[in-house]
Amino acid sequence: MTNSNPLVSIVLATFNGEKYLSQQLDSIFQQSYNNIELIAVDDASFDNTLNILHAYRLKHSNMKVFSNQTNLGFIKNFEKACSLAQGDFISPCDQDDVWHVDKIKLMIEAIEDYPLIYCDSFICDENLRQTGKKISDIVNCKNWNSCLQYSVFARIYGHTLLFTRRLFEKIIPFTEVVPHDWWIAYNAILNGGIKFLNQPMIFYRQHKENAFGIVGQKAKKTSLLKHEKKLLEDSRARERVNIFYKLCPKELLNEKNVLRQLVNSYKDFSLKNNLKRIQLFFKYKDLLLAPKKYTELHKNLFCLKMFTKLK
Numbered sequence: 001m002t003n004s005n006p007l008v009s010i011v012l013a014t015f016n017g018e019k020y021l022s023q024q025l026d027s028i029f030q031q032s033y034n035n036i037e038l039i040a041v042d043d044a045s046f047d048n049t050l051n052i053l054h055a056y057r058l059k060h061s062n063m064k065v066f067s068n069q070t071n072l073g074f075i076k077n078f079e080k081a082c083s084l085a086q087g088d089f090i091s092p093c094d095q096d097d098v099w100h101v102d103k104i105k106l107m108i109e110a111i112e113d114y115p116l117i118y119c120d121s122f123i124c125d126e127n128l129r130q131t132g133k134k135i136s137d138i139v140n141c142k143n144w145n146s147c148l149q150y151s152v153f154a155r156i157y158g159h160t161l162l163f164t165r166r167l168f169e170k171i172i173p174f175t176e177v178v179p180h181d182w183w184i185a186y187n188a189i190l191n192g193g194i195k196f197l198n199q200p201m202i203f204y205r206q207h208k209e210n211a212f213g214i215v216g217q218k219a220k221k222t223s224l225l226k227h228e229k230k231l232l233e234d235s236r237a238r239e240r241v242n243i244f245y246k247l248c249p250k251e252l253l254n255e256k257n258v259l260r261q262l263v264n265s266y267k268d269f270s271l272k273n274n275l276k277r278i279q280l281f282f283k284y285k286d287l288l289l290a291p292k293k294y295t296e297l298h299k300n301l302f303c304l305k306m307f308t309k310l311k
Contacts (some may be wrong), residue, residue: 005035008104008162009085010093012040013077017095018048018203023128024097025056033104038063039091041081044071049095078158079174084208090168092181094159096205097121098128103201107162110197116163116188118156120200126207134200135160140291144194147186148287151244151262152311154182155291156194159202167191177239186244209220216217238266258284266310274307281306 010028014021028038040063042051050198053065066084068077082090089111091104103119111117121135135141139155152154158181171187174180188194258280265277281288281303287301 003088006089006108007087007299008033008036008089008091008108009082009087009165010036010038010091011078011081011085012038012048012093012095013043013074013081014045014053014095015038015043015071015074015077016047016049017029018045018052020096020207021049021052022056024093024095024099025052026098027099028093029056029060029103030101031099031104032247033108034103036062036104037085037087039066039081039084040064041066041077041084042068043073043077044068055136073176075174075176075180078180079172082168083172085165085168086196088165089162091162092158096207097159098203098205100201100203104162106199106201107197111162111195113192114188114195114276115167115192116161117195117197118160118162118185119197119202121157121160121202121204122200124203124205126205128203128205130203131206135204136198136200138293141198141295142196144185144189144196144290146287147189147248147252148258148284149290150182150186150189151241151259152183152288153291154179156185157204158184159204161185163188175243177236177243186245190247190249234310238263241266258287269308277306277310278303 010020025054028036034262038060042050042053042065050067057063057065058127064084072080074290089108090109107117107119120141123131123133125131135157144150148244160183161184163184167184167188170191171184174183241259241262245256245263248256248259252255261276261280265273265280267273285303289302294302
C-alpha cells in the first residue's frame with residue numbers, strides 16, 4: 001500500500017434501524033483513523049432511521065445520506081452504497097453494532113497488498129453485553145487462499161470486512177443468489193487472497209431483529225413448508241456452485257475441476273450423483289468444510305449427509 005493515509009469509505013445500509021443506530025454512528029465518528037467518509041443508504045425505512053441519519057449528517061461534513069424510494073433488499077442496497085463510495089478502501093457497516101475506536105486504523109495498517117482483510121468480533125447480547133465468545137470461537141478464522149475453501153460455506157461477516165475499491169470494481173454487479181459478504185470474499189480469494197486480523201474490532205450485537213444472526217443460532221421461522229424450503233435451498237445451492245465454477249479461472253486447474261464435478265453432482269439426486277457428491281466431499285473435505293470448526297467425526301458425518309442434501 002503506497003498511500004499511508006488513504007480515504008476509507010464506511011458504507012452503511014440501513015432499514016428500520018432506529019433502535020441502535022445512534023450508538024453505531026457515534027463509534028464511527030470516534031474512529032482514531034481520521035481520513036474517512038460515511039456513506040449511508042436507507043432502504044425505504046418507515047421508522048425514524050432516516051431522521052437520525054440526517055441529524056448526524058448535519059453535524060459531520062464527511063457524511064452523505066441517500067434514500068431509496070423502494071426497498072432494494074440488503075444485497076443490492078449494500079452494492080448501491082459501495083458504488084457511491086469515493087475511497088480507496090471500502091468498509092461495510094451494520095446498523096446495530098459498535099466499532100472499536102481503532103478498527104479502521106489497525107485494519108489499514110495490516111492489509112498490506114491483500115484485496116481484503118477481515119477482523120474478529122466480540123459477540124454481544126442486545127444490550128451490548130459481551131457473551132464471553134468471539135466469532136473466532138465458533139468458526140475458523142484465518143487467511144484464505146483457495147476458492148474451494150469458500151465454495152460451500154462462508155463464515156466471513158460483512159461488518160468485519162475492509163476491501164479495496166479495485167476489488168469492488170471487478171465484482172459488480174453483485175449476484176442476489178449469494179449474500180454480499182460471501183460474494184465479496186469468494187472474489188477476493190480469486191484476486192489475491194484474504195487476510196485475517198486476529199483482533200476483535202467490533203461489538204457484534206445479537207437481537208431478534210437481526211437480518212442474519214451469528215452461526216450457531218437457530219434459524220428464524222419461515223412460512224414456507226418444509227418441502228418447499230428444501231426445494232428453494234437446493235435451487236440456490238445449484239445456482240451458487242454454478243456461479244462459483246464460472247468465476248473460477250481456467251488457470252486454477254484443480255479448483256476448476258473440483259467445482260465442475262460439484263456442479264455435475266448437484267444436478268439431481270440420482271444414485272450416481274449422490275455417490276459422486278459423497279466421494280467429492282470425502283476427498284476434499286478439508287477444503288470444502290474449512291470455515292467450519294468441525295471435528296474429524298463431524299466432517300465425516302457431514303460428507304455422508306451429502307447423499308441426500310445439497311449445501
